[in-house]
Amino acid sequence: MSASNECRYKYEECKDTADWLLSRIPQRPTVAIICGSGLGGLADLLENRHIFPYQDIPNFPKSTVQGHAGQLVFGELRGKQCVCMQGRFHFYEGYNITTVTYPVRVFFLLGVEILIVTNAAGGLNPEFSVGDIMMIKDHINMPGFAGQNPLCGPNDERVRFPCMSDAYDKDLAHLAQEAAEEQGCTSYIRHGVYCMLTGPTFETIAECRVLQMLGADAVGMSTVPEVVVARHCGLRVFGLSLITNKVVTDYDSKERANHEEVLETTRMRTEDLQRLVSHLVGKL
Numbered sequence: 358m359s360a361s362n363e364c365r366y367k368y369e370e371c372k373d374t375a376d377w378l379l380s381r382i383p384q385r386p387t388v389a390i391i392c393g394s395g396l397g398g399l400a401d402l403l404e405n406r407h408i409f410p411y412q413d414i415p416n417f418p419k420s421t422v423q424g425h426a427g428q429l430v431f432g433e434l435r436g437k438q439c440v441c442m443q444g445r446f447h448f449y450e451g452y453n454i455t456t457v458t459y460p461v462r463v464f465f466l467l468g469v470e471i472l473i474v475t476n477a478a479g480g481l482n483p484e485f486s487v488g489d490i491m492m493i494k495d496h497i498n499m500p501g502f503a504g505q506n507p508l509c510g511p512n513d514e515r516v517r518f519p520c521m522s523d524a525y526d527k528d529l530a531h532l533a534q535e536a537a538e539e540q541g542c543t544s545y546i547r548h549g550v551y552c553m554l555t556g557p558t559f560e561t562i563a564e565c566r567v568l569q570m571l572g573a574d575a576v577g578m579s580t581v582p583e584v585v586v587a588r589h590c591g592l593r594v595f596g597l598s599l600i601t602n603k604v605v606t607d608y609d610s611k612e613r614a615n616h617e618e619v620l621e622t623t624r625m626r627t628e629d630l631q632r633l634v635s636h637l638v639g640k641l
């Protein structure tokens with residue numbers, strides 16, 4: 358087969374990875390959780406854990422960012438079989454978009470039906486505060502605008518043009534809202550549109566203003582490719598953005614976006630976010 362007719366992801370590779378994992382775990386996870394920057398603590402909540410560092414998993418890429426442990430954690434959360442990605446793969450690390458989304462295809466082959474994505478994001482919506490948790494209702498795939506869509510190239514013709522208007526599952530969002538109400542944490546829950554830029558630079562003032570005009574409420578450097586592939590596989594998706602900083606939109610402001618602030622806010626809110634996710638999982 359010539360290279361031009363080959364999918365950029367190889368079913369056989371994903372299958373090998375999935376089979377390798379399935380032969381080593383007693384569980385069959387139905388929920389996958391991708392832990393964003395500093396949010397890997399979610400995986401520590403699982404019971405009866407089986408842990409696989411990425412470097413030990415056949416065909417799996419390796420994580421390079423600080424604050425990312427880089428391992429798959431299988432276990433039970435509120436009685437549900439889950440797999441957590443502690444550390445994700447970012448395009449800005451130099452991985453291509455196919456590699457970034459590789460784990461999602463593996464999750465599908467493991468039997469996962471629901472994908473929960475979390476990330477740390479900059480708040481664009483002026484009404485958002487640092488520490489807010491935004492339920493993602495939609496996304497803007499900015500790298501996709503620039504041709505970096507993980508589904509580009511030869512692909513399964515049965516799902517050549519997947520729908521994205523229903524990317525974020527309404528029933529899951531509804532359950533999550535219920536969970537937030539039961540927990541009494543709705544005061545810092547927001548709903549909005551997540552926009553992905555590749556990074557690794559934070560946004561300029563002019564860029565933030567453009568994104569606000571486009572209707573984005575939060576901006577970050579991840580999540581969207583994984584969601585696109587999850588939908589391609591037929592997974593139901595729920596996403597949360599922790600608003601770790603407010604973007605600068607004023608030329609007179611002395612504030613500067615920095616990774617330390619992001620990690621600091623994450624530490625402050627990480628347990629609340631974990632509680633919300635585990636409560637949601639318990640309701641699935």
Ligand SMILES: *[C@@H]1O[C@H](CO)[C@@H](O)[C@H](O)[C@H]1NC(C)=O
Pocket residue numbers: 365453455456
């Ligand atoms: C993406 O990166 C992987 C790992 O480096 C490589 O095997 C693959 O050929 C690349 N895919 C594309 C489409 O460039």
